Amino acid sequence: MKIPLGGVAAPGSSRLNKTGGWRVFYPEFLHIRCTDCGLCQKLCPEGCVFRQDKKVYYADMDYCKGCGICAEECPVDDIEMKPEVR
Numbered sequence: 651m652k653i654p655l656g657g658v659a660a661p662g663s664s665r666l667n668k669t670g671g672w673r674v675f676y677p678e679f680l681h682i683r684c685t686d687c688g689l690c691q692k693l694c695p696e697g698c699v700f701r702q703d704k705k706v707y708y709a710d711m712d713y714c715k716g717c718g719i720c721a722e723e724c725p726v727d728d729i730e731m732k733p734e735v736r
């Protein structure tokens with residue numbers, strides 16, 4: 651999506667930007683201690699965390715920008731940020 655200089659993106663348009671290209675770190679969902687609290691999904695600013703099954707969450711890497719909020723907020727440290735290898 652092209653945003654004009656000084657312009658503002660239209661609301662709800664974040665899915666048009668594949669923000670995964672910004673990533674320097676990526677979240678690794680360990681699937682060991684997850685309690686299914688859903689915080690990672692609720693707090694991800696890109697809305698790119700999905701629940702695949704009970705206690706199994708994953709991030710859509712096309713959109714994950716590697717901000718680390720999910721890992722920081724996971725109450726049982728079941729998400730680790732790892733350096734991205736490109």
Ligand code: SF4
Nearest residue numbers: 694714715717718720
């Ligand atoms: S690192 Fe940031 S963008 Fe990626 S899944 Fe976690 S909260 Fe979402």
Ligand code: SF4
Nearest residue numbers: 684685687688690724
């Ligand atoms: S924040 Fe942690 S414990 Fe909660 S659903 Fe996500 S991975 Fe599981």
